[in-house]
Amino acid sequence: MWENCEVKNYKAKVLSPIFWNFILSTLYFLLDFVRTTKIMTKNKKSASREAKKPASSDMVEQEKKSTEISNDKNKIYPITEAIESTKKLTKTKFDPTIEVHFRLGIDTKKGEQQVRGAVALPHGIGKTIKVAAFVTLDKEKEVREAGADIVGGEDLIAQIKASEKTDFEVAVAEPIMMKNLSQIAKILGTRGLMPSPKNETVTPNPAKAVLELKKGKVSFKNDDTGNVHTVIGKASFSSEKLVENFNTILDAIKKAKPSSSKGVYIKNISISSTMGPGIRVQIA
Numbered sequence: 001m002w003e004n005c006e007v008k009n010y011k012a013k014v015l016s017p018i019f020w021n022f023i024l025s026t027l028y029f030l031l032d033f034v035r036t037t038k039i040m041t042k043n044k045k046s047a048s049r050e051a052k053k054p055a056s057s058d059m060v061e062q063e064k065k066s067t068e069i070s071n072d073k074n075k076i077y078p079i080t081e082a083i084e085s086t087k088k089l090t091k092t093k094f095d096p097t098i099e100v101h102f103r104l105g106i107d108t109k110k111g112e113q114q115v116r117g118a119v120a121l122p123h124g125i126g127k128t129i130k131v132a133a134f135v136t137l138d139k140e141k142e143v144r145e146a147g148a149d150i151v152g153g154e155d156l157i158a159q160i161k162a163s164e165k166t167d168f169e170v171a172v173a174e175p176i177m178m179k180n181l182s183q184i185a186k187i188l189g190t191r192g193l194m195p196s197p198k199n200e201t202v203t204p205n206p207a208k209a210v211l212e213l214k215k216g217k218v219s220f221k222n223d224d225t226g227n228v229h230t231v232i233g234k235a236s237f238s239s240e241k242l243v244e245n246f247n248t249i250l251d252a253i254k255k256a257k258p259s260s261s262k263g264v265y266i267k268n269i270s271i272s273s274t275m276g277p278g279i280r281v282q283i284a
Contacts, residue, residue: 092273095126104228104253105266117219123216129213160184172201250284
């Protein structure tokens with residue numbers, strides 16, 4: 001009797017939907033576990049094979065260049081060799097700017113030791129800059145013909161004062177306009193745009209100044225740490241043109257030496273391309 005009851009109970013359990021749901025759930029879990037384990041094992045093997053693959057020629061070349069830069073960071077090159085090295089180490093897809101940096105032995109706390117000026121580079125800088133001209137009404141036509149992008153007098157000053165927008169890279173002004181420019185001196189000064197007689201952007205002949213700027217005249221001024229940063233062209237320029245532009249700016253920096261500056265004036269020179277490493281240059 002008891003045996004018959006146990007058999008009936010067993011059959012009831014086996015035929016129960018709950019029992020079969022449990023069995024199916026367990027099977028699905030085991031299948032998912034096996035599938036996940038296979039995928040993880042495959043990914044690990046793929047990662048291991050990728051790690052063992054030899055580096056591509058581009059990667060090897062980049063590593064080689066990085067090693068050369070690291071090994072030669074203290075080496076000083078003649079200007080021609082420095083420019084050629086800078087051009088070779090350029091990694092950007094666009095035509096980068098070639099910059100030169102001078103570390104000067106000046107006391108920036110002394111007003112008389114500020115170094116600033118302007119010089120027309122023989123081959124330009126490979127870029128047309130946007131020039132604003134603050135002139136009287138009778139000079140507006142001349143500066144427009146010379147290539148000024150923004151021209152005006154008191155109206156332009158009032159516009160900048162109201163908006164605080166300066167959509168230009170260099171400003172030129174007549175001496176008579178400087179009194180009015182004092183209204184926006186803070187706006188222009190903090191952005192390095194204030195015209196000055198020292199860099200020849202305050203002149204009675206603004207048309208000539210605009211023309212020179214459009215042809216590649218550059219201004220330079222030391223920063224708070226005694227360094228001067230300026231541009232000498234593009235990487236697409238020939239090395240000869242870049243050397244000539246460099247020598248022109250070097251001569252201008254030497255001529256701008258303050259009389260009160262003592263000791264070594266030019267302590268260090270380096271050149272670099274946009275996003276490129278600095279290359280130290282021999283001081284001639």
